[in-house]
Structure formats: C-alpha cells, structure tokens
Amino acid sequence: MPILEPSEQLKEKIISAASQSIAGTSPESSRSNAFALPSPRHRSWKRWIPAISTSIAAVAVTAFGLNQVQLSRQSQQTVDLQKQLEATNIELKRLRGELKANQTTIARLSQPDIQVYSLVGATPNPKNSRLATARLLAKPGDVTVTLVAQDLPKLPNNQIYRLWSVANSSADPMYCGQFRQDDSGTAQWVAPNVACTKNPLQLLITLDAPTDPITSAGPLVMRSLS
Known part of the structure; x- marks a missing residue:
C-alpha cells in the first residue's frame, strides 16, 4: 500500500501518546490496570509452571516407588526372620532332647564299674559319607545297655539294628537285643x-529285619574297637 503522511494534528497526538507511555503517565494505562499485560518476569515464571508441575509429579512417583520397594524389603526381612525363628526353635528342641539324653548317659557314667565301648561304622553314611561312631555303656552283669551314636542312619519300620556280643575268638556272635536310636542318636x-x-571280646551291630531269626546276623554296620 502507498505510504500516507499523517496530518499535523495526528502527528502531535501520536508523539504525545508516545511521550506519556514512556513516562508511565498514560491515562488509558491508569484506567486499564486490570487489563495490563504481565511483566516479562511474570510471564517467564508462568512459562515454568508446567515444568515445575511435571517435576513435582515425577518426584512424587519416585518417592512412592521407593516407599513400595522399602515396604517389600521389610516384608521379605520379616519372612526371613520368621523362618530363622522357626529353625532356631527346632534346633532348640533338638538340643533339649540331646541334653535330656546326655543327662541319662551322664547318670549311667557316674555309676561304679560302668564300661564304655567305642564302636565305628563298617561303611560310610550314604547321606554325608562319614563313618558312624558310637559309645556303648554297659555294666558287667547288668542287662541294661545304653548306646549313643553319631551319623548312624535312622531306619524305616521294616529294618532294625541288632547288637551281638562275641565272648572270645572261637565263639559265635550272641544276640544281645535290638534297637532304633531316637533323634539324638541315643x-x-x-x-x-x-x-x-x-x-x-568284641561287640557288633548289624542291620536286620524285625522278623529275622536271632540265630544269624545280618549285614555288619558297626564293630567295637579293640
């Protein structure tokens, strides 16, 4: 479009309005403060509101996730502690049983003329590859026999251990009873x-069936040390 030169009156009004705007005394600006444009600083702050809101939401989600992880860990720790407590109670019960058995054994050992025979396994224990060991307590002339064994396998109902006594090198083994040890090995x-x-002269322990005749011994399990 062609450039038009304003009139002298219009030029004066434009210059007057520009001067008042620079000085901040424009009547129109004082009457319309409610519609004044925000300052650049105010507009810049508003520009960051979405970013700040997003950051706050991200922090909240992260905190929630960390809280869930912490609760999960605490729950797992509680389960682990309960398992450890159960295992401790089982071990305590076993130790109490052993203590009771040991008290019986100690009482037997305190008797006069008591004899202790050491026995060792003929074959390793299939569960841990260790040879079984045992102590047999007996008093000459007393028919009560006490045996305390370690690593001697526990037997099912269709098997039993039998004790045999050999009086001398030329004598046949003599049947001296049968047994199954308890959880403490006693x-x-x-x-x-x-x-x-x-x-x-020697004591032997064999593996037999409860219905086997007592005139012959089964496979050898343990023998006394000479």
Missing part, C-alpha cells in the same frame, strides 16, 4: 542275657 534297651555285658 537308644537304651535290656539285653536278653547277662553274658552280653560280661567283658566281651
């Missing part, structure tokens, strides 16, 4: 003959 029974505890 067993106590009454021998059928007082000869079983009268200074035998």
